[in-house]
Each structure stands twice: as structure tokens, then as C-alpha cells.
Amino acid sequence: MAEFEKRAWWNLCVAVGAVVLFAAFWIVTRKPAASAGAFGILGLSGMPFFRLRQPASDERDREIDRKSMMAAMSLFWILIVIGAVGMGVRLGWDTLVQVPVWAFSAVIWGGWIVILTAKSAASIRMYRAG
């Protein structure tokens, strides 16, 4: 398995792990605000990049990285548009809403999770395809 494929697997596990941990904490504690602390493990997604000796990358790794980032950003953009427009259509454009800070924060974490998951999954798929 290529070094960068291993990184993709690692990041995918971190992203899925954060969601699972958040859900598990929420179910057990019934406190979503405190459970949002589970998103802290997303910091582990950067861990492979702090290694002193970085693995060598070649043109194929860079192409897969570029394509997977493009796929992730496209998905993120689609979700942003659906979310932004959907909210206005469903709730009404002039409606005032109140959300707890944890929910607002979770949406931001969620954005990062979407990008991380989509990029990792796309990378793994491309490495598997050849």
C-alpha cells in the first residue's frame, strides 16, 4: 500500500471515529454540547504530516491528491448550496432562528468532516483503481 493511501485510510478513520464518538457520547451523556468535545480527535488527521521524514511523493500521488481534493471540494460546495438554499426555502428567508452554540460549532466541524471523508475516500478509490 502506498504511503499516501495509508494516510487516506488514517484520515478516513479519524473522520468516521469523530462522528461515531460524538454520537456515542451524545447517546450516553444526553449532553450534545459536552459531546461535541469528541470532535477534538479530528486534530489527529494532521498527525502523519508531522513526521520528521516525509515519504517521497511522485506525479501519480500528486495527481490523486489534486483529483481527490477537487472531488471533496465539489461535494462540499454542493452541500453548502443545498444547506444554504434549503434552509431559506424550508424556514423562510426572513425567519429568525436561534441555535445553541454547540450546534453552530458542530456544523463547522461537520464541514471539515465532509471534506476529510470525501478526500480520503476518493484517494483510496483512485489508489485502488490503479
Add this chain to the structure above:
Amino acid sequence: MPGKGEVVRNNIRRLRFDAGEMTQEQLGKLAGVTRHTIMAIEGGKYDPSLLLAFRIARAFGKNVEDVFIFAP
């Protein structure tokens, strides 16, 4: 990237054999890429850049057209 119906074939497996069973790792080192990339090129799953194609050909002491064959 090849168009519809266009394929770039290669003789890397045979050339490695002719070069005394040169390993993919060795070829990768000579061409400046990883073993995984050589594997993908050899299997026809990845089309190398022009520069990499020249490097691979040079590793075998051949011309590019002796290693890669464009089959429209």
C-alpha cells in the same frame, strides 16, 4: 490522457525481464517514482507524464516508442 478508444500500451514487463529481472522497486528508483506508480503504469492503469515516460525509457537505455506504444 488518452481519448475514447485510444490506449497507451507498454513493454515494461518484458523490458524488466530483459534487464535481468529488474524489480519494480529498482526501476522506480531509476525513474524517480515509487514502486506503486511503476506497478500502475505496467498494469496500464496510469498513463505517465512525458517526462516520466522519458525517464523510464532512459532507465532501459531505449527510446520512448520502444517502451510505450500508442494504439488508437
